Amino acid sequence: MINQLRKIYPSIIRYEEKNNHLDHSYKWFISHDDEIIGIREDELTVKEQSVLTAFMVPYNVNFPIPTVEEKKWSSIIHSRDLAAKSNFKITIPFRFVYFSIKKNEIDPVVFKSAIQELFSRNVPVLWVNGYEGIIIEELSEFEEGTSYEQIIDILMSDLYVKIKFFVGPYRKNEERIMDHYHAVLTAAREVFFNTNRVVITYMDAIPYLLVHQTDDAFCSEMSDTVLQEYKNDEETLKMIEVFLKSNLNLSETSKILHMHRNSLQYRLDRFFENTGIDIRQFHQAMTVYLALLARK
Amino acid sequence: MADLELKNIKKMYNKNDVTVKDFSLEIRDKEFLVLVGPSGCGKSTTLRMIAGLEEITSGDLFIGGKKVNDVPPKDRDIAMVFQNYALYPHMNVYDNMAFGLKLRKLKKDEIKKRVDNAAKILGLEDMLTRKPKALSGGQRQRVALGRAIVRDAEVFLMDEPLSNLDAKLRVQMRSEIQKLHKRLQTTTVYVTHDQTEAMTMATRLVVMKDGIIQQVGAPKEVYDEPNNVFVGGFIGSPAMNFFNGKLDNEHFVMGDVRVHIPEGKLKVLRDQGYDGKELILGVRPEDIQDEPIFLEASPETKITVSIEVAELMGAEIMLYSNVDNQDFVARVDSRFNVHAGETVDLAFNLANAHFFDTVTELRIK
Numbered sequence: 001m002i003n004q005l006r007k008i009y010p011s012i013i014r015y016e017e018k019n020n021h022l023d024h025s026y027k028w029f030i031s032h033d034d035e036i037i038g039i040r041e042d043e044l045t046v047k048e049q050s051v052l053t054a055f056m057v058p059y060n061v062n063f064p065i066p067t068v069e070e071k072k073w074s075s076i077i078h079s080r081d082l083a084a085k086s087n088f089k090i091t092i093p094f095r096f097v098y099f100s101i102k103k104n105e106i107d108p109v110v111f112k113s114a115i116q117e118l119f120s121r122n123v124p125v126l127w128v129n130g131y132e133g134i135i136i137e138e139l140s141e142f143e144e145g146t147s148y149e150q151i152i153d154i155l156m157s158d159l160y161v162k163i164k165f166f167v168g169p170y171r172k173n174e175e176r177i178m179d180h181y182h183a184v185l186t187a188a189r190e191v192f193f194n195t196n197r198v199v200i201t202y203m204d205a206i207p208y209l210l211v212h213q214t215d216d217a218f219c220s221e222m223s224d225t226v227l228q229e230y231k232n233d234e235e236t237l238k239m240i241e242v243f244l245k246s247n248l249n250l251s252e253t254s255k256i257l258h259m260h261r262n263s264l265q266y267r268l269d270r271f272f273e274n275t276g277i278d279i280r281q282f283h284q285a286m287t288v289y290l291a292l293l294a295r296k
Numbered sequence: 297m298a299d300l301e302l303k304n305i306k307k308m309y310n311k312n313d314v315t316v317k318d319f320s321l322e323i324r325d326k327e328f329l330v331l332v333g334p335s336g337c338g339k340s341t342t343l344r345m346i347a348g349l350e351e352i353t354s355g356d357l358f359i360g361g362k363k364v365n366d367v368p369p370k371d372r373d374i375a376m377v378f379q380n381y382a383l384y385p386h387m388n389v390y391d392n393m394a395f396g397l398k399l400r401k402l403k404k405d406e407i408k409k410r411v412d413n414a415a416k417i418l419g420l421e422d423m424l425t426r427k428p429k430a431l432s433g434g435q436r437q438r439v440a441l442g443r444a445i446v447r448d449a450e451v452f453l454m455d456e457p458l459s460n461l462d463a464k465l466r467v468q469m470r471s472e473i474q475k476l477h478k479r480l481q482t483t484t485v486y487v488t489h490d491q492t493e494a495m496t497m498a499t500r501l502v503v504m505k506d507g508i509i510q511q512v513g514a515p516k517e518v519y520d521e522p523n524n525v526f527v528g529g530f531i532g533s534p535a536m537n538f539f540n541g542k543l544d545n546e547h548f549v550m551g552d553v554r555v556h557i558p559e560g561k562l563k564v565l566r567d568q569g570y571d572g573k574e575l576i577l578g579v580r581p582e583d584i585q586d587e588p589i590f591l592e593a594s595p596e597t598k599i600t601v602s603i604e605v606a607e608l609m610g611a612e613i614m615l616y617s618n619v620d621n622q623d624f625v626a627r628v629d630s631r632f633n634v635h636a637g638e639t640v641d642l643a644f645n646l647a648n649a650h651f652f653d654t655v656t657e658l659r660i661k
Contacts, residue, residue, distance in 0.1 A: 105368055110399050117384045117395065150382035157376045157443060158396040160369035162349045196309050234312070235506075238336065258334045258530060296310060 226291035298450035551620030556596030
């Protein structure tokens with residue numbers, strides 16, 4: 001194929017692994033023969049780039065060279081090649097784990113090599129851009145995995161970079177895999193826009209996503225109506241937030257806040273007297289939780 | 297030289313969420329500074345701003361005299377140890393310590409020299425070929441420290457590094473970290489929510505609450521002279537007892553109970569116009585005593601109370617009781633055997649007590 005393309009694009013070159021250098025003035029693609037080929041950007045029109053992208057996977061020079069498995073996942077998720085998709089079968093449950101790192105602070109090759117050391121087998125990593133991507137993690141029955149909170153701490157101390165993970169749910173089959181990939185990507189971006197948490201699971205994210213999709217006027221109305229006179233009372237709202245995060249457990253909350261249990265009880269009673277909301281009841285607690293999210 | 301200076305540092309995540317407010321502090325070279333406070337007080341955020349892992353909303357940060365607000369974390373010459381001391385599960389101890397250096401493309405000889413040196417300091421020489429699974433919790437934590445030591449950095453930043461260890465191991469590792477600091481003399485900023493850890497390890501400690509520094513000082517200074525009710529209650533275990541009452545002539549009055557205030561303290565209160573006003577009295581549990589000699593010498597601060605709970609701790613007993621419906625705990629010598637349900641005489645050592653303003657909660661001094 002490369003010889004045919006050379007007739008149209010004389011600048012075409014193969015990526016030579018031994019040089020380990022990808023020229024930034026070239027557009028790079030992965031051919032059907034798994035070769036990385038480059039064509040000088042000034043030889044390509046926008047239209048030609050689109051045509052080439054239709055039958056070859058574009059390759060970003062800043063990313064690690066994709067493995068065979070990564071290319072397979074990439075083509076299933078990004079291409080419209082129905083034949084490839086029909087041959088793709090999931091045998092082990094997997095999940096998409098979104099990550100984001102600070103722009104221009106770390107070489108994706110270094111990041112990937114550190115990530116690989118945390119799993120018993122090489123995990124495919126699909127880069128969205130130079131600072132976001134998706135790790136495809138297969139469910140391991142035999143190994144007790146390292147939590148993503150731990151992974152963040154290990155990588156931060158080695159790579160000096162702040163990392164966030166959005167952990168998708170496990171999937172047992174390949175149905176609507178492309179949609180799921182995009183759903184995880186969108187959800188992660190929305191959630192991290194709204195929270196300071198660095199690891200969040202899909203299940204934990206659902207309230208954030210619901211509130212994010214609600215218009216600002218309703219969010220404002222909801223937080224005004226529910227929180228009433230407490231809307232700007234940071235101290236009480238922080239106390240309530242800790243109470244909610246502590247599964248409505250008074251002892252746990254008072255311990256975290258270094259507050260006497262009776263004082264906490266008294267303040268929750270006052271909140272009930274002033275708002276009519278008994279935050280110790282699950283449904284009312286849930287309403288206050290959504291109002292707190294809406295307020296943010 | 298690696299002194300640090302934080303000038304009016306502020307961190308805001310959104311308009312309603314100011315995590316750190318106007319934080320100013322100078323950290324001296326070779327100092328072991330502990331940031332302590334309850335969860336959500338902004339101590340970890342402050343540490344992460346020093347590391348460069350959180351952006352500073354406003355204010356300036358200097359390391360070794362150089363402004364580093366915009367310097368990437370990797371170029372700040374710092375090493376970090378976090379709460380999760382997890383290691384790369386499939387690497388042995390040597391590789392776990394060497395990995396960060398390999399990523400920084402250090403020469404093999406240099407890596408070996410640094411890892412061997414760290415292993416020697418931490419007593420890990422015989423464990424270099426072991427995988428994390430074959431190590432105890434304490435050994436793993438030592439490897440995590442080793443991963444920081446090999447960096448040969450000017451500043452160590454530690455974020456609750458012992459909080460995942462059990463109580464016994466925590467005490468052991470506390471002294472190991474202190475020994476390490478004595479040996480390496482690296483400027484260290486250590487974050488913990490555990491006041492005992494803070495008191496035992498710090499050269500100086502910084503007590504934080506709601507993103508604001510409450511007090512900075514040597515542990516003993518903070519313990520003996522807390523700036524406010526929060527510091528008094530947070531530092532010390534069991535916590536300082538607080539009693540609400542009124543200054544009446546020469547006495548602090550709680551309902552029907554009157555205790556005499558020593559001359560020096562009384563003068564301060566009167567000079568500041570607290571005569572006849574509400575006050576908060578703060579008394580440490582060890583300053584409420586039941587020894588006969590002390591009771592005899594302190595007839596004017598004596599109270600008679602019923603003991604609700606008596607916890608024998610070995611050399612001492614914690615007596616839980618209340619006066620004027622205000623709970624308190626006294627730490628007394630276990631030689632004087634006291635049981636729950638008994639009525640006993642206790643006396644306050646008000647020479648060591650503090651008075652606080654009821655509105656500002658600041659210590660009256």
